[in-house]
Amino acid sequence: MTPSEVSSKLKIQPSTLRKYSSLLEHEGIQFKRTHKNARLYTDSECIAIEGIIATVHSGKKSLEEAVIEASSGLKKSVSVAPRERDSDDIAAATLNEVKELKTQLQQQEERQKERDIMFVEVLEKMQQKIDRMEAQQKQLLAPVPEEPELDAPESSSQQPESEPETVTPKKDTRSLWARIWNK
Incomplete structure (x- = not known):
């Protein structure tokens, strides 16, 4: 592929492609060249440059680290070529x-x-x-013991002391919120 084809495929500027290609060459990757000395790219080189772009944009690695990783991947694929x-x-x-x-x-x-x-x-x-x-x-939702009403007359003072008063508590049928707010 030509540089313009790779630039349009990867949606990057030709200057960015040249920069990444130059960094890969510094790591020992040799690109094929035209008679006018323009670089030609293989699919694997294009994929490597795409990987560099993705890695740099993700923020996980620096540009230098991404280039080193891509170049080592390219070198492996070349070293195993039949x-x-x-x-x-x-x-x-x-x-x-x-x-x-x-x-x-x-x-x-x-x-x-x-x-x-x-x-x-x-x-x-x-x-x-x-x-x-x-x-x-x-x-918090446990039944609250009923407090004696303040306005209720005290019946114990009216009864003689000899008879103990037995009071059976009334079951409170009010709703939970009514009991909480004492209404």
């Missing part, structure tokens, strides 16, 4: 890559286990908070 290696070397390179992928997978699994443990801990803490809140809510 036209440059015989079948034994390809098999060895593939095995090494499989081993690296297994290592990465194990690391991801370990990180996932750690996240799972942290997730369970957070869930347990949340459940404890919910339990505490429910207990507090039960305390």
Whole structure:
């Protein structure tokens, strides 16, 4: 692909494409050139530059780190190309890559286990908070003992002291809010 095709495909300015290409060349990536010395891009080089753009825009890595990562990816794809290696070397390179992928997978699994443990801990803490809140809510909604009315006449002073008065409490049929607000 020509630089203008890559620029339009990636929706970047040609100057930005030249900058990224120059950084990749500093990392050892050799682009094919036209008779006028313009760079020509392969699909893998275009994908690498697209990866640089995405990484830089995500803010996860600096431009230099993104270029180094992309160039190492391009170098790996070139080093395993069948036209440059015989079948034994390809098999060895593939095995090494499989081993690296297994290592990465194990690391991801370990990180996932750690996240799972942290997730369970957070869930347990949340459940404890919910339990505490429910207990507090039960305390708040517990029946309030009825207070004697202030305007009620005191009947105990009118009765003789020899007879003890037996008072059976009336069941309060008012709603919860009426009992709370004493209405």
